[in-house]
Amino acid sequence: MGSELNRTPARAPDVRRLAAGALAGVLDGGRSLDRVLASLRLEGRSRAAVMDYSNSVLRHLGLLDFVLTRLLERPLRDPELRHLLYIGLYELLSETTPAYAAVNETVAAAPTRARPLVNAVLRNFQRRREALLADAQTDPVARWNHPAWWIARLKAEYPQDWQAILEASNAHPPMTLRVNRRRTTLEDYQRRLAAAGMTAVQTGECALTLERPVPVSELPGFAEGLVSVQDLGAQYAAGLLDGGDRMRVLDACAAPGGKTTHLLERHDLGLTALDLNPQRLDRVRDNLARLDLAAQVLTGDAGRPAQWWDGRPYDRILLDAPCTASGVVRRHPDARWLKRAADTTALARRQGELLEALWPLLRPGGKLLYATCSLFRAENRDVVTAFLDRHPEAAEEPLMLPSASLGQLLPDSHHDGFFYARLVKT
Numbered sequence: 001m002g003s004e005l006n007r008t009p010a011r012a013p014d015v016r017r018l019a020a021g022a023l024a025g026v027l028d029g030g031r032s033l034d035r036v037l038a039s040l041r042l043e044g045r046s047r048a049a050v051m052d053y054s055n056s057v058l059r060h061l062g063l064l065d066f067v068l069t070r071l072l073e074r075p076l077r078d079p080e081l082r083h084l085l086y087i088g089l090y091e092l093l094s095e096t097t098p099a100y101a102a103v104n105e106t107v108a109a110a111p112t113r114a115r116p117l118v119n120a121v122l123r124n125f126q127r128r129r130e131a132l133l134a135d136a137q138t139d140p141v142a143r144w145n146h147p148a149w150w151i152a153r154l155k156a157e158y159p160q161d162w163q164a165i166l167e168a169s170n171a172h173p174p175m176t177l178r179v180n181r182r183r184t185t186l187e188d189y190q191r192r193l194a195a196a197g198m199t200a201v202q203t204g205e206c207a208l209t210l211e212r213p214v215p216v217s218e219l220p221g222f223a224e225g226l227v228s229v230q231d232l233g234a235q236y237a238a239g240l241l242d243g244g245d246r247m248r249v250l251d252a253c254a255a256p257g258g259k260t261t262h263l264l265e266r267h268d269l270g271l272t273a274l275d276l277n278p279q280r281l282d283r284v285r286d287n288l289a290r291l292d293l294a295a296q297v298l299t300g301d302a303g304r305p306a307q308w309w310d311g312r313p314y315d316r317i318l319l320d321a322p323c324t325a326s327g328v329v330r331r332h333p334d335a336r337w338l339k340r341a342a343d344t345t346a347l348a349r350r351q352g353e354l355l356e357a358l359w360p361l362l363r364p365g366g367k368l369l370y371a372t373c374s375l376f377r378a379e380n381r382d383v384v385t386a387f388l389d390r391h392p393e394a395a396e397e398p399l400m401l402p403s404a405s406l407g408q409l410l411p412d413s414h415h416d417g418f419f420y421a422r423l424v425k426t
């Protein structure tokens, strides 16, 4: 089926069926949407349509599930049928498709025996829409489209900001570019964008945020390395590491290389880009080549330096640790439904272990920047506090970060959520 779809875009019912299957891969199979889409081997418009349906459902899953559960007399045994109904309901809710087409095409995508049920549920929704949507406002998961544990944790940790965080996490993310200062200037690149009909405002030292996101391939000079796509919050890392020319730097969790390449654009460094995942390291190599930068690229476990370290201490270490990615969920609407509360505990332990393993590699007077794209305290402030308690020779330096409290940046219309802490070896 995949190769047939590669040649011609899939028909509307096929796209719905494929999207329902993709949602089953995520919600029942526990795989990321990227992995599921890769396994479907779709291309072009078919891939874009399946991705669009899947992402739209995942962004609104709390609400869709609330509504569907109330429209069904008894639970559905077929999970793919449930996902197909989410798709039909989403179209009726969003009004992106005329209602008659949403109903007819969802019915056509269903197995013959299930068509009367699909038809009845969708028409019933049209009749009861106002009352159901009003009820949904009283249910936190339906109201905020995040799992209950996630909402409860944000509420407990950010009593003032939790609603703004959830609003931002449900919004479409901004598209921010990092201008390669080795190849051009911010003003010059802004002029190139304008000539290509794109408007962007300066939001950081080398950052331009586009008024409207565009496909990367449409960015002038992208292939030639004039610019990269990188969230503004992620762009803070390179400055916070406080590096300088000729320093020996370890980027311990480097792939796909967003921060590696930014560090190299700023200074002439002897940089080692390490990552556990060899496939993801290919993306680091591609980015280095596109931007005409050089680094030593190593596959290895940051938690086991004996396997890859040459014994020479580093002046700077960036530990951009694996985390729940709770600060960037608007870019990956599947992630919030795939994560479990217990994941934060396991990740926090791993983050502490990585810090412990890398600290001896830093020279006295050297600095380590601990970073995550998480909002949860267990992965951020708690990891750093526990480390400082264990290490009297480590001191935390204050950071110059706009709109952050104790290193924690919250997601908003300018940037994603990140955490930074800089430790110096005294």
Ligand SMILES: C[S@@+](CC[C@H](N)C(=O)[O-])C[C@H]1O[C@@H](n2cnc3c(N)ncnc32)[C@H](O)[C@@H]1O
Pocket: 234, 252, 253, 254, 255, 256, 257, 258, 259, 260, 274, 275, 276, 277, 280, 300, 301, 302, 303, 320, 321, 322, 323
């Ligand atoms: C948040 S991402 C890094 C993003 C990257 N710094 C950037 O700016 O493009 C975390 C990375 O850590 C890697 N990773 C996870 N565990 C690791 C380990 N024990 N050692 C090295 N890398 C690891 C993952 O493969 C992933 O690429």
